Amino acid sequence: MGRKRLHDAADGRPTVHTVAARAGVSIASASRVLNGVGGSAETVRRVREAAAAVGYVPNAIARSLQSQRTGLIAFAVEDIGNPVYVAMMRAIEAVVAESGRQLLVHATSGQVASETALLRRLAHRYVDGMIISPIRVTDSHVEAMTASPVPVVVIGQLPDAVPVDNVRTDSRTGAGLAVDHLVAGGRTRVAFLNGPLDTVPGVARDAGFRAAVARHGMSADLIEVGDFQYAAGRAAAERLLARSRPDAIVCANDLIAVGALHALLVSGLRVPEDVALVGMDDTELAQMSYPQISSVSLGSEIRGRLAAQLLLDRIADAGLPPRREQVPPSLVIRASSGGGA
Amino acid sequence: MGRKRLHDAADGRPTVHTVAARAGVSIASASRVLNGVGGSAETVRRVREAAAAVGYVPNAIARSLQSQRTGLIAFAVEDIGNPVYVAMMRAIEAVVAESGRQLLVHATSGQVASETALLRRLAHRYVDGMIISPIRVTDSHVEAMTASPVPVVVIGQLPDAVPVDNVRTDSRTGAGLAVDHLVAGGRTRVAFLNGPLDTVPGVARDAGFRAAVARHGMSADLIEVGDFQYAAGRAAAERLLARSRPDAIVCANDLIAVGALHALLVSGLRVPEDVALVGMDDTELAQMSYPQISSVSLGSEIRGRLAAQLLLDRIADAGLPPRREQVPPSLVIRASSGGGA
DNA sequence: GCTCCTTGTGTAAACGTTTCCGGAAGTCTG
DNA sequence: CAGACTTCCGGAAACGTTTACACAAGGAGC
Numbered sequence: 001m002g003r004k005r006l007h008d009a010a011d012g013r014p015t016v017h018t019v020a021a022r023a024g025v026s027i028a029s030a031s032r033v034l035n036g037v038g039g040s041a042e043t044v045r046r047v048r049e050a051a052a053a054v055g056y057v058p059n060a061i062a063r064s065l066q067s068q069r070t071g072l073i074a075f076a077v078e079d080i081g082n083p084v085y086v087a088m089m090r091a092i093e094a095v096v097a098e099s100g101r102q103l104l105v106h107a108t109s110g111q112v113a114s115e116t117a118l119l120r121r122l123a124h125r126y127v128d129g130m131i132i133s134p135i136r137v138t139d140s141h142v143e144a145m146t147a148s149p150v151p152v153v154v155i156g157q158l159p160d161a162v163p164v165d166n167v168r169t170d171s172r173t174g175a176g177l178a179v180d181h182l183v184a185g186g187r188t189r190v191a192f193l194n195g196p197l198d199t200v201p202g203v204a205r206d207a208g209f210r211a212a213v214a215r216h217g218m219s220a221d222l223i224e225v226g227d228f229q230y231a232a233g234r235a236a237a238e239r240l241l242a243r244s245r246p247d248a249i250v251c252a253n254d255l256i257a258v259g260a261l262h263a264l265l266v267s268g269l270r271v272p273e274d275v276a277l278v279g280m281d282d283t284e285l286a287q288m289s290y291p292q293i294s295s296v297s298l299g300s301e302i303r304g305r306l307a308a309q310l311l312l313d314r315i316a317d318a319g320l321p322p323r324r325e326q327v328p329p330s331l332v333i334r335a336s337s338g339g340g341a
Numbered sequence: 342m343g344r345k346r347l348h349d350a351a352d353g354r355p356t357v358h359t360v361a362a363r364a365g366v367s368i369a370s371a372s373r374v375l376n377g378v379g380g381s382a383e384t385v386r387r388v389r390e391a392a393a394a395v396g397y398v399p400n401a402i403a404r405s406l407q408s409q410r411t412g413l414i415a416f417a418v419e420d421i422g423n424p425v426y427v428a429m430m431r432a433i434e435a436v437v438a439e440s441g442r443q444l445l446v447h448a449t450s451g452q453v454a455s456e457t458a459l460l461r462r463l464a465h466r467y468v469d470g471m472i473i474s475p476i477r478v479t480d481s482h483v484e485a486m487t488a489s490p491v492p493v494v495v496i497g498q499l500p501d502a503v504p505v506d507n508v509r510t511d512s513r514t515g516a517g518l519a520v521d522h523l524v525a526g527g528r529t530r531v532a533f534l535n536g537p538l539d540t541v542p543g544v545a546r547d548a549g550f551r552a553a554v555a556r557h558g559m560s561a562d563l564i565e566v567g568d569f570q571y572a573a574g575r576a577a578a579e580r581l582l583a584r585s586r587p588d589a590i591v592c593a594n595d596l597i598a599v600g601a602l603h604a605l606l607v608s609g610l611r612v613p614e615d616v617a618l619v620g621m622d623d624t625e626l627a628q629m630s631y632p633q634i635s636s637v638s639l640g641s642e643i644r645g646r647l648a649a650q651l652l653l654d655r656i657a658d659a660g661l662p663p664r665r666e667q668v669p670p671s672l673v674i675r676a677s678s679g680g681g682a
Numbered sequence: 683g684c685t686c687c688t689t690g691t692g693t694a695a696a697c698g699t700t701t702c703c704g705g706a707a708g709t710c711t712g
Numbered sequence: 713c714a715g716a717c718t719t720c721c722g723g724a725a726a727c728g729t730t731t732a733c734a735c736a737a738g739g740a741g742c
Contacts, residue, residue, distance in 0.1 A: 009697085009698070010409060010696095010697075011409070011490065013490055015697095015698055015699085016698070016699065016700095017698080025721080025722085026721065026722040026723075027698095027699085027700095027722085027723095028700085028701075028721070028722055028723075028724090029720080029721060029722075031699070031700060031701085032700090032701090032720095032721090035700080038719085038720070038721090039720075039721090040719080040720060040721090043720080043721085057461075057464035057465060058465065058698085058699075059406075059465065059466055059697090059698050059699070060465035060466060060467045060699095061402060061405045061406045061411065061465075061466055061467065061697085061698080061699090062406055062697070062698035062699040062700090062727090063698080063699055063700075064402045064699090064727095065400075065402045065403055065406050065697090065698080065699070065700095065727050065728070065729085066698085066699045066700045066701085066726080066727050067699085067700070067727085068352070068727075070402065070467075072467075074445075080421070080427055080430065080446075081424065081427045081625070083422065086421055086422045089421065089448070090448070093448060102447070103447075103448075104415075104445035104446065104447065105421075105445065105446040105448075106443070106444075106445065107430070107431070107434060107444075107446075123398040124398060124399065124400065124401035125400055125401060125402055126401045126402065126411075126413075149352065149354055230625070230629050258629050259629070261631065262629065262631050265631045266631070284422070284571070288571050288599050288600070288603065290602065290603050290606045290607070290631075350727085350728070356727095356728055356729085357728070357729065357730095358728080366691080366692085367691065367692045367693075368692090368728095368729085368730095369691075369692060369693075369694095369730085369731075370690080370691060370692075372729070372730060372731085373690095373691090373730090373731090376730080379689085379690070379691095380690075380691090381689080381690060381691090384690080384691085399728085399729075400727090400728050400729070401729095402727085402728080402729090403697090403727070403728035403729040403730090404728080404729055404730075405697095405729090406697050406698070406699090406727090406728080406729070406730095407696080407697050407728085407729045407730045407731085408697085408729085408730070409697075
């Protein structure tokens with residue numbers, strides 16, 4: 001009927017007009033009842049009944065346009081295949097869900113262009129805030145983040161001058177912990193398999209490793225660089241074994257460590273008897289391997305939780321001064337370095 | 342100035358009114374230029390310049406309200422920690438991105454309540470479509486899917502009567518492939534570590550395993566059930582070894598297989614010499630293990646790609662009859678069952 | 683020189699909500 | 713019972729876009 005078409009949405013679904021008409025009240029009253037604010041007992045009853053009868057569901061887009069917020073939080077991550085990000089995501093999701101919002105995840109493939117595009121898209125206001133964990137931080141990142149009209153929280157290092165909330169760890173020290181542990185276990189030829197040196201974690205871990213071996217009076221020549229993936233770790237370990245014979249290997253993350261473990265076992269070396277191994281990030285991958293891999297924990301769950309909290313706080317009060325949280329690294333010793341079972 | 346406030350958004354950001362005023366044209370003209378449709382050379386120049394000068398970015402919410410579409414596609418997945426979903430996600434993302442849309446991922450933790458809540462939330466119209474891969478399909482799932490005003494595509498089995506696009510595989514046959522391969526390799530005591538029997542893949546794989554062992558005249562008593570996780574796989578394998586001595590194990594997915602491998606190695610058994618192992622899903626986990634694990638591929642990338650294509654087609658034309666795609670399983674043989682390196 | 687078509691423009695009405703504001707009715711106080 | 717106060721309601725204006733429609737100006741065709 002004409003009457004009906006006037007109140008339904010373009011696609012024929014009921015709107016607040018439909019409900020109001022059916023209940024015989026104004027749209028203002030209908031909206032109030034549906035939002036649980038005000039309304040006489042009778043009005044509430046009639047509106048509720050009408051809404052149920054037509055199967056009314058509010059249109060989130062329209063609501064967002066009016067309220068200026070979407071209830072969505074984004075988490076942008078470069079490699080969703082890396083369990084460390086899955087751990088962070090779970091922690092973030094818990095906090096976000098508790099605030100009644102929804103988390104959505106974007107995979108950026110670590111492309112700077114794709115990350116900044118995502119950041120810029122924030123200006124479109126499709127989400128209320130974003131948590132991003134970039135492994136490279138370029139000028140265009142910084143510019144896009146500071147220009148963003150919606151709050152951004154960074155998990156990772158950031159130049160001090162950038163006025164953006166962030167939560168960081170100290171993977172430089174973390175790499176040192178790994179070396180110290182191996183040296184304490186009597187290892188004298190400690191190698192390092194790192195990720196790219198044009199990444200923030202790459203340089204931090206490189207510095208940490210070099211400082212640590214120097215501290216122990218050892219040379220830092222057993223270094224191989226690839227990317228932060230399994231295949232690269234395996235390839236790097238093969239290159240390393242082809243040119244030298246280390247008795248311990250520190251890896252810049254667990255994916256690399258699993259790759260290295262594979263290479264070691266293939267070449268007939270025993271872990272930890274012949275070569276001790278330590279990973280980083282302390283992901284479930286480290287526990288799933290055999291032998292289980294010692295790993296430097298960088299507190300991914302904690303960092304995720306803190307980041308989410310920082311973001312929610314800033315959404316609640318945009319005037320807050322930029323905050324910075326630091327999570328200390330710790331070493332989890334397992335069989336691959338001669339520890340636990 | 343009052344002038345300015347009149348045209349800017351509530352938060353002080355420029356709107357199309359701001360741009361129009363600055364360019365000295367109507368908002369209609371401004372909008373047309375910004376969308377690249379129409380406008381005289383002079384108007385185009387002025388509007389472009391004004392937009393650049395004030396740093397105008399269109400508000401996606403307002404645009405969506407008008408256009409009735411958001412350009413967002415959701416992928417709902419029960420366990421983002423399972424690499425098979427990561428593989429699907431990558432495939433989906435590729436297709437979705439090519440269509441100029443964005444993919445967002447929701448983790449449901451496999452909770453029926455959470456999945457149906459997500460499906461119902463589709464009615465809010467925040468996304469243009471959703472791909473979901475539920476491991477349990479309840480009546481409330483089916484009801485929520487059919488009632489959804491936005492298209493839904495299911496990856497996985499679905500009752501035939503449900504008029505929803507879906508892409509399925511045949512993991513029943515897949516389990517059979519694994520058994521056949523092991524028997525052909527001379528194994529006679531083949532066990533099966535499965536996921537929960539109240540899940541769709543759980544029952545399919547159970548049926549496939551039972552049919553296959555029966556076909557070979559073997560009994561199906563070496564079955565342990567847990568959930569689809571690493572820890573459950575490891576525990577199930579330990580239970581199995583405590584009560585029997587199989588010479589081959591089929592696992593309902595790769596996570597379980599990695600857990601089983603761990604248990605086998607811990608108990609001093611050699612793989613594949615003492616016990617052969619076959620997983621399912623053919624994820625990167627299977628290749629990362631040592632020895633590498635044979636696995637039944639269920640074509641996750643292909644399924645993801647097909648699902649995305651189905652969804653985009655339906656978004657383009659809602660009138661399409663429901664479609665159904667089938668991807669055959671295939672066995673990838675690796676070292677854990679005596680094959681390759 | 684008149685009509686007809688094309689092109690460009692502006693006004694205004696959507697899209698589906700929420701909310702401000704003024705008024706009507708009811709309740710309490712003295 | 714008059715006045716002040718509360719409660720509830722409806723009209724209308726937002727939120728920031730896109731777009732249907734009407735109209736004006738200009739060129740082509742006769």
